[in-house]
Amino acid sequence: NAGVTQTPKFRILKIGQSMTLQCTQDMNHNYMYWYRQDPGMGLKLIYYSVGAGITDKGEVPNGYNVSRSTTEDFPLRLELAAPSQTSVYFCASSRAGTRDYNEQFFGPGTRLTVL
Amino acid sequence: RKEVEQDPGPFNVPEGATVAFNCTYSNSASQSFFWYRQDCRKEPKLLMSVYSSGNEDGRFTAQLNRASQYISLLIRDSKLSDSATYLCFGAGGTSYGKLTFGQGTILTVHP
Numbered sequence: 054n055a056g057v058t059q060t061p062k063f064r065i066l067k068i069g070q071s072m073t074l075q076c077t078q079d080m081n082h083n084y085m086y087w088y089r090q091d092p093g094m095g096l097k098l099i100y101y102s103v104g105a106g107i108t109d110k111g112e113v114p115n116g117y118n119v120s121r122s123t124t125e126d127f128p129l130r131l132e133l134a135a136p137s138q139t140s141v142y143f144c145a146s147s148r149a150g151t152r153d154y155n156e157q158f159f160g161p162g163t164r165l166t167v168l
Numbered sequence: 169r170k171e172v173e174q175d176p177g178p179f180n181v182p183e184g185a186t187v188a189f190n191c192t193y194s195n196s197a198s199q200s201f202f203w204y205r206q207d208c209r210k211e212p213k214l215l216m217s218v219y220s221s222g223n224e225d226g227r228f229t230a231q232l233n234r235a236s237q238y239i240s241l242l243i244r245d246s247k248l249s250d251s252a253t254y255l256c257f258g259a260g261g262t263s264y265g266k267l268t269f270g271q272g273t274i275l276t277v278h279p
Contacts (some may be wrong), residue, residue, distance in 0.1 A: 063251075080204040094271050094272075095214070095269035095272055096255070096269040097269075150259070153200065154200045157214070159213070159214075161211050162211055
């Protein structure tokens with residue numbers, strides 16, 4: 054199993070550009086998450102999904118969109134990149150809800166810089 | 169007030185030392201707690217879950233105090249390889265969106 058994979062690993066965007074961060078998991082997990090981590094900070098939840106076709110906002114959803122058409126894939130879309138979106142983005146998945154002590158498995162992250 | 173707060177450190181300890189971190193949480197409805205470890209520029213990985221009864225895994229012991237709303241992590245006989253950032257995580261409440269990481273505690277173990 055590859056676990057959770059993310060592409061690209063690095064990206065530099067200009068202000069106003071758009072891009073999609075890809076996330077795929079091969080563990081047949083129902084729950085998937087997108088976090089961002091700013092330097093010296095913890096992870097903040099952007100969006101999450103409890104299954105294909107179901108998504109919901111986390112703590113910091115503004116400026117992002119997601120979709121979940123399959124169990125495996127959970128892409129994150131930035132429509133109009135802003136410098137404030139410079140961060141490391143982690144995708145994660147879990148078999149079921151973390152409220153029930155289900156471990157989250159993280160991808161290696163995408164380092165995004167907006168100039 | 170942040171939902172989950174940690175002392176960011178850094179904690180600098182010699183090999184063999186015992187070190188403890190605390191993490192306080194504000195949402196009394198939080199149900200499950202975890203400690204994750206994050207190496208520099210890497211993704212977080214689960215270190216251990218924190219149950220009400222406490223749990224131990226080798227040199228690591230995690231405790232949960234619901235009355236005072238904090239969790240703790242104790243590392244005994246520190247190794248150089250324990251140097252990392254330790255993130256506490258709380259989940260639960262009334263929404264699956266209530267997933268909150270602390271900002272992390274930096275540990276450096278030196279020879």
